[in-house]
Amino acid sequence: MACIQKLREDLNLLDRLFPKEHERVRIMTSSLDEVCLRFVKPDGKYFDMSASIQENYPRVSPIWFSESEDPLVTSCLEELTGNDSNPSILYQINHLVSRLCEFNQLTVPAELLQIVPNQEADEGNGSDEEIESENEDAEMSEYEDMMDDTSAFEDGGSGDNEKKHDESTPAATAVLNRVAQVQRQMHLRGAATGSISANDRLMKEIREIYRSDSHKNGVYSIHLVKDNLYEWDVHLMKVDEDSPLYSDMKQLEREKKQNYLHFRFHFKDTFPFEPPFVHLISPTVQNGFVLSGGALCMELLTKQGWSSAYNIESLILQISATLVKGKARISFDGKGNSYSLSRAQQSFKSLVHIHNKSGWYTPPKQDG
Template sequence: MLKRMKIPTLLERRKANRLIFFYKVVEWLVPAQPSQDFLTPVRQYKLDEVNCEFLGTKNESLKIIANITETYPQTPPIWFCEDDNVVATAAVERLANLAADKNNILQQVRILVTELCSLSNVGSPAGLHSLDKKLEEKGMLSVEQSSESEDEDELHYDMEEDHTSNDQKAKEEVDGIDTENLAVLARLKQSQRDEYLKGSVSGSVQATDRLMKELREIYRSESFKKGVFTVELVNDSLYEWHIRLKKVDPDSPLSQDLECYKEKENRDHILLSCSFKENFPFEPPFIRVIMPVLKGGYVLGGGAICMELLTKQGWSSAYSMESVIYQIAATLVKGKARILFGASKNQYSLVRAQQSFKSLVQIHEKNGWFTPPQEDG
């Protein structure tokens, strides 16, 4: 009598495919005879876990673990660090923000090593740069899909982070930015690396990455180049900006006041303070007027600005800082802002601005925001 052959379930087939894949991964990650210039971070592995260990700049051991979920590679590995080390923590946070096409464990280990080396100011191992070639030789750059594509997708591997794409990305980041502002960006990157090494990190990786992107976009924007506004970092801090609003609607009384302001006090701008927290861009920055003292324009006591956009209720993480600056300029004009010449320069302060803004938010949370008629803009 013939025995009935057991047909493996979909879950069993997926596990088998993952096991085959990990055999291939481990073949590269744990070579039989590792050399000094070829990093071998993986110390232990099993079907649902990869344990990595790295030596820090002070020969300290950094243990970083990846948990592989049942839905891998549709969902990425979950990384965490056993050690309280700022460099390792920052590298792991970087992995949490990767695009969906970077879910592959090999890609993530490669990015992890590159990030650790970059944050520690050391060069990447030579073997890491030849990974694409090694994967191509082993047939792991791409896997032909059969009719059971749902199963075979788990063996698919695509490495796109080659030197050409990296060079192109670097070129795109600096295109349209002048030399002076490129130097500012370079100082910021170096300062961030120094902070990681000293263990005195300010802000978060997420906020820092977004603010660097916002600053690059502002530096290459036409409005910035034409002098509509300028942005200066306070004490080279990415989280504290001084924004000088130099041009508003030329037909507005505020524009005429700015001309008089230049003649009387040799200043040609409205100075704004912009402070970011580590949860940016999911919370708005706090923006207030420093000088001159304004009447109207939805500017509150202390210099805070009455705008729903600047509250948690009205804010969206999709807003760019350039668009926020334009919205503020439009709000000042719509609110018929005028410069109070001769007003006390001590009228605006951070504490007063925070107090008045807090009161404003409480009132509007209770009563809602007033939407002006369409003819009012």
């Protein structure tokens, strides 16, 4: 496959130009799936950034992540997620390094000139109609590629990659195929929502979840609401067995025939750079950092506390731990068995407003 060979050549070029001993830019690891780059400042401090290369590359841009909370790094990575961004890994790294050098008032490395993006596509050749037609074809290809999103690159890549993709379960494949069909139909009707980068990240999250031990062992399950990639029902079925919440869930199963806590996750097209909105639907819970409307009092779920490096399984498990730490108890008094989205949004908005003024409380280490 030509695009795979071109990607290999680009990765080899990056490895050669920016070895781990380079003064400013270092390619720490590179593969057909991911490129990890380190930007080193003169004082020795550095930023690590990773580009996750999608299966329909180069039709879509890599998805960038960084654990750094530096606003300059976040700003640079967000620039690369725009719909107008050139998806080429060479262009992306050229742009990223150039911007970081500019922000830090540093000279751009001479090697960067060897990966200057090709400007032939911007020379004005072709009519507006031709360009528009090409864009439409490209968009359709992106949605059609989603149908094959669980398969590996055609040449298989490395042995590790083959094993990773082979572990995708039939259930995950079925979910992603249904999502792709819904997305394609919406696109044909002109009602497409979301963004390509969010689509790719969310589908990657689904694949990882179906491969995870926690999901296989019944700790939690996920269900897409009407095959909507941006709206998930999450059922938390197992919590710490030594907690009162565990006993309450056993009682809930006996009395209400419900053996899980039902959460709903709402994602925006800005994901993963913004967290999902998460709220509890049922049952009603007291304490455990659950607000009266069903929203969760967690800094992790705010823009300030979220990081694009977080994955959804980690978030689900963190929610479980937070409920236990906050001594959550299920309410069996019959005053209401569920929460509404509007109540949850209102209570969460008020919570964020309060904490933006007063800050977030960090419990002592002995409290977990």
